[in-house]
Amino acid sequence: MSEVSKWLNIILVGSNPIPCYVQAAHLMDKESWSEEERECLFVPTRHLLVYTKETEVYKNALMAVLKSKFESCEVEAACLQDSEAGRGGAVSQYTVEKSIKEILNKERPEGVILNHTGGTKVMTTYATVAMREWCRENKKQGVECYLSEQKLNCHFSEQSYTYKEFPVSNVSLTVKEMVELHGMAVEEKLSEDKLVKNLLEDERFCKQIKSVAARLLSASGEDTFCQEYLSLKTFLTDICNSEYATYFKSVTYKDDTETCDFIVPAADKGERFKQYTDLLGKYNRRNKWLCYDEEEGFTSEKTSGDGEEMAALLNQVREKGLDCWKLFMEDWFYYYICCAVKEVFQERLGFGGDIMYRPWIRDANGGERFNILVSEGYQLIVFAITGEEKSGSVKMDFFETLYQSEKIGGSRSKVVLISRFTNGKQKSYEDEIQAFRKDMDSFVTKQYHQARIFGREEVADFDKLTEEIRQTLPVRPDEEKRGLG
Structure with missing residues (x-):
């Protein structure tokens, strides 16, 4: 595809704005594209954020960041609900399909790209149907886009459907930017990051x-x-x-x-x-x-x-x-973990991102302090350190950490819960930790494959601790090429 005067990038905004930003940022950075991407993709001249009243806070944050970083591109938004609809109101398939077609008929773009990573199932399905029908009826080019596992998966709907995926290694976000994209803020005065x-x-x-x-x-x-x-x-x-x-x-x-x-x-x-x-x-x-x-x-x-x-x-x-x-x-235990995280992260500074120690995140409920937040590329890793040592208490802290991490980094944020997990009164340490992990393995959700729990065997030896932390970080593009991923 060649770059033309009017390409429209429609972004369906859900509860995780990070994939929305990453896709837009990748498309705006043509200098970093591969030769294949230059043949297939285009730089949009306009981003349109499609949202509901439930996701308005994420739309506002996303719009502010896109406008500040990409001044050459227009950024606008369209709500799928009218002004009388309240928060939590259902959005029907008819409303989604009708709204997308109305947008396209008004804009009359030369080509359309639809990022449906962030939308609900209803939004994703019927926005795709509407875009395909409009492109077919108007003989326009269209691309459906989905961000997954550090790759931009693109489905091209021209005369025949083709599918390609492109690694995304040119986009990075700081922890502060991730927090702000979720409609929250880092409270500098209450944070201990500098200390x-x-x-x-x-x-x-x-x-x-x-x-x-x-x-x-x-x-x-x-x-x-x-x-x-x-x-x-x-x-x-x-x-x-x-x-x-x-x-x-x-x-x-x-x-x-x-x-x-x-x-x-x-x-x-x-x-x-x-x-x-x-x-x-x-x-x-x-x-x-x-x-x-x-x-x-x-x-x-x-x-x-x-x-x-x-x-x-x-x-x-x-x-x-x-x-x-x-x-x-x-x-002393917190600083010990900080030493290990810092040592591992310093080895990987070229991959982008940063680290924050004990940041205070302000939200609608007032705010909360987190132990260690790391961003690498656009992956958020949350290190939570608990003083609990018994399995029941550690498990409760684990679920709370999952909940809190999703608020600031979306459902694909990684979680590492670290405890000095010790032996109980009735079992040996080995028996108890084995039973605990078996119990946690039965907990199957989208988040759990992104989560780990470190006990005494992972933290007692500093070299082993740093190696365990390395395994939580994303595989860098150069490592993937060498088959290290």
Whole structure:
């Protein structure tokens, strides 16, 4: 096909606007086309977004992005419902077919391309019927288009029907752009993206995070440090209240020459409280892994024994002005996963996209913080990190993550749920994780083949963790050509 003066690109807008944008962006980038594409495709002079009142928010976001990026091409929209129709009203096959024909009779384009990736089944089926009939009656060229698995599948309806598919590797979206296409926004003031990125630039910090994580995740049952750390964490989680949190922070930020007043909790827990307070004081005296000496500097070079890794890490956290309590309880695991994601992603920067750490996504309900969002090409990968360790709780977090990921990336977004999944009381770890995965395998939906759950065996070894993450990312075009996909 040759480029002519008036080609119309009709885009059916559904609940996932990303395929709508990708198809339009690919057609507008003729410089990146293959020779075969230059023979077959055309650059549209106009994009027409066909939507319903249910998908108006996606239409608005899509129109804004297309207008800002492709100023040379007109972008307009047409609703399949009249002004009196309410949200949720059904759109009949008659309405779809009639509307598409009316649009084509009004526009009288030289050729038509129909992107029906995003529409409902009724919209897709009867828009296709209408386009084919109009092209046949008016002796015009038509192309039906569907985006799937990094490929643009095109069905050409000229004198005889032909089918071709073209890899799409020239379109990439940032996480922020994906969020905005779904009618939401990244709230910069509430996000921790810049903070985490600055932390990950510190090689010493990353080294200590990986060291502590390796010790805590891979240690045997005889490891004294791990036993005492886990016991202390369990206890603090169990009786944590504002008074004890204040006490813990005070010994984190002060040396042991100062005293700290705190309120003793309920009598039935008094003995346990004293036991772990003594333990905390023991570490404070022996290894100083809960304090920082401003005159002598870091204690990590002087410490030895079970507290060495945590001493070095907490001292770095103290120096950076971060919350030692938060890192001691949970954040070390989060930063450990961040280190692995960053390492893998840096290897693939040429493929386009980006990464956001702890972004706050604002939506109609106020907003929510996500752990790690990665975009590569136009694929969104959601890394969700849960503190839950038992199968039932992990499963609930998994379903919630699927729901949240679809809101910001559509049904084809990938999900990786990461947990320190541990053994239950009645089964060994191996038996429980095997039963859990068998249970999840029986959950069959469109999303599940895009989702994975990492347990202890995937995260304990850093090299294995990075390899598992690599397997979640899309196959790059150069890898596919070499047969690596």
